[in-house]
Amino acid sequence: MNVLEDNRYTRAWRALGESLPRPKAIVAVSAHWYTRGTAVTAMEKPKTIHDFGGFPQALFDTRYPAPGSPALAAQLQQILAPVPVTADLGEWG
Secondary structure (H helix, E strand, C coil): CCHHHCHHHHHHHHHHHHCCCCCCCCCCCCCCCCCCCCEEEECCCCCCCCCCCCCCCHCCCCCCCCCCCHHHHHHHHHHHCCCCEEEEECCCC
C-alpha cells in the first residue's frame, strides 16, 4: 500500500507538499458520510475518520490532527446556499 511505504510515489507527494505554500485551509468532499442532506464539519478539532475498510491496521492507526475552522464552515454554508447545509458540530462522532 503506497501511502504506508517509502517509495518514489510517496517521496514525490512529500516533495510536492514541501514545494507548495502552506494553504490556509483545505476543503475535502466525501461521499462516505452518512448524513441527511449536505453537512459541513464545523468544529475546532475534528476527529480523524477512517471511512473505509479492508486495509492494513497501520492505515487505521494513522491520525491526522488537522485543525477545524468554524468560521470557514460558516462561509461554506453561505457559498453552498440555497442548498440547505447543516453545520456538523461533532454530535455524530
